[in-house]
Amino acid sequence: MTSKIRKFNYLFLITLFLVSFLKTNAQNGAALYQQNCAQCHGADLKGGNATSLIDGIWQFGAEDGYLFRNIKFGIAHLGMPSYEKVLEDTEIREIMKYIRESEKKVGAEKPPIAKMLETLDYDVNVEIFAEGLEVPWAIDFIDATTALITERPGRLRVVTNGKLQTEPVKNIPKVLNEGQGGLLDVAIDPDYYENGWIYLAYSHVLEHIIEGKRPPAMTRLERGKIKNNTWTDSEIIFEAPHETYRTTRHHYGCRIVFDPAGYLYFTIGDRGTSEHAQDFTRPNGKVHRINKDGSIPETNPFIDEEAAIKSIFSLGNRNIQGMAIHPKTGQLWVTEHGPMGGDELNLIKAGKNYGWPVITYGLNYNGTVITDLTHKPGLEQPILYWKPSTAVCGLDYYSGDLFKKWKNKLLVGALKYEEVRLLDIENNRVMHQEIIVKGQGRVRDVSTGPNGAIYVVLNKPGTVLRLTPKTD
Ligand code: HEC
Known part of the structure; x- marks a missing residue:
């Protein structure tokens, strides 16, 4: 019985930890995104000077590995800068998490054009x-x-x-x-x-x-x-x-x-x-x-x-x-x-x-x-x-x-x-x-x-x- 409760407690604590960790992670990701990426990919991630990051189209690879590589090393010939010297690997992952979450949220799309x-x-x-x-x-x-x-x-x-x-x-x-x-x-x-x-x-x-x-x-x-x-x-x-x-x-x-x-x-x-x-x-x-x-x-x-x-x-x-x-x-x-x-x-x-x-x-x-x-x-x-x-x-x-x-x-x-x-x-x-x-x-x-x-x-x-x- 006690060991069950203890187990439960552990699980609870781990979940709590994970939830709060992921949450700050995403918040931090949002801030890092605004600071480093918004000027090209748009404050709302829908694109601007560069492509949208939430339209489901990944020209250079959709998997995490590709995203990570594209952010870390850039796509120089297209004008996507390298962040190798600017962001830690953990920070890049935080931004990726934020992108993934935002990708999920779209669906509620843009309002129609004003008359x-x-x-x-x-x-x-x-x-x-x-x-x-x-x-x-x-x-x-x-x-x-x-x-x-x-x-x-x-x-x-x-x-x-x-x-x-x-x-x-x-x-x-x-x-x-x-x-x-x-x-x-x-x-x-x-x-x-x-x-x-x-x-x-x-x-x-x-x-x-x-x-x-x-x-x-x-x-x-x-x-x-x-x-x-x-x-x-x-x-x-x-x-x-x-x-x-x-x-x-x-x-x-x-x-x-x-x-x-x-x-x-x-x-x-x-x-x-x-x-x-x-x-x-x-x-x-x-x-x-x-x-x-x-x-x-x-x-x-x-x-x-x-x-x-x-x-x-x-x-x-x-x-x-x-x-x-x-x-x-x-x-x-x-x-x-x-x-x-x-x-x-x-x-x-x-x-x-x-x-x-x-x-x-x-x-x-x-x-x-x-x-x-x-x-x-x-x-x-x-x-x-x-x-x-x-x-x-x-x-x-x-x-x-x-x-x-x-x-x-x-x-x-x-x-x-x-x-x-x-x-x-x-x-x-x-x-x-x-x-x-x-x-x-x-x-x-x-x-x-x-x-x-x-x-x-x-x-x-x-x-x-x-x-x-x-x-x-
Ligand atoms: C100077 C403008 C600029 C900035 C700043 C910038 N990017 Fe990019 N990014 C580009 C361009 C240009 C491309 C190539 C696609 C295109 O033509 O829009 C690109 C491509 C990408 C791709 C590949 C997209 C695909 O379709 O596969 C990812 C992922 C990406 N950027 C993420 C980021 C993240 C994350 C940041 C901030 C850390 C960032 N970018 C900052 C210009 C920029």
Whole structure:
């Protein structure tokens, strides 16, 4: 009898110990997660700059062993940092436990998309313009009735009269769909009616290179025409020297815009090697400027530098995924993914150096310091930086007539913060910021449509929203 009670007591104590141990374990895991992982995988683990950790999809192995290895050693070529020097093995296990528990809890899913949003100036109607897309990346408009949407895995989709066509455009270029790479931006030529050109940016891989090694890749630009739903007349208008291609799979940029003089600007991210952003013999970590046919403008800033890549327009840009031309001044504005706490809004000027990685307001994503410097002579300051980082993505000056009070204000999308901000800029200073869309999904692109509606591309679920002012 007594021994039974004793046994019971032991069991009870062990259970109590286990329960409390596991509990603090998970709490600690949650705190460690927020500190180290949330900025990329999202505060709610649903993703942001990196993949969701609770959607049941484990690209790099679902078992604990794989999770542990991926966290401890990182996935360098995709931008998943190594935590070997930052976290103890026990701490990694605590985070894993927290991930596993959160994975179980989902089920109670996201609320449906709001039908109406309130802003200072307008009540805004929200409609679903297109849905069921797979990682939509960019939208542009051929005319008032036809929109093109890129899906990162490598499809170009057409929306005609508000209806998403089931058949993607045939024969578009083959893209490397891995990590952050794939089919990226689409842009319609400003003189589309005369020439029919459409521009695509995508990750291009050199398949023939070195067996046993991951083949190197870089951002490439191509233009073509769409006839009978088929990509034709294609011309490659930018391809970096093959020796500069990188085996990493992140930080490709890339947005495309045209200025009033007809120049084409595009971006390439640092491809994970930050020092390259300072090196004009490398295409990565830069803004580039070319003519629409791919030739190099004679007025480009590094045209006389023998070793330079002649398309380079500015240096020191980490990973720009938002670009817009001011409708009145023709200035080039960009949003740039910084490291942790260092997302930037920049006004890009010819030949200038925007400082990455010599100066930054951010930290490495694993919390370690990149540099103590935020200023240095000869290096440009951002117009604005966001701390914490919102994961800025997608940018447009509102140029329509529907939201009259928003004319020429800047729309700034963000992945991690799931938002669109409206920035009021005067004399190159941000006077006011208002969040006009929040919590509807991760924003990949934002664009004024030909009819003055605002289109918001949500990464996941793959949906495009159409915003119009409520009139009564
Ligand atoms: C700098 C951004 C960044 C941070 C910080 C970060 N990760 Fe990642 N992580 C990534 C990227 C990028 C990938 C690759 C998948 C993708 O493209 O999103 C990844 C992949 C993973 C994977 C593999 C996912 C799969 O599908 O198999 C796990 C697990 C993971 N991360 C856990 C963590 C944990 C835990 C932390 C914090 C200790 C963390 N990550 C911090 C960027 C990050």
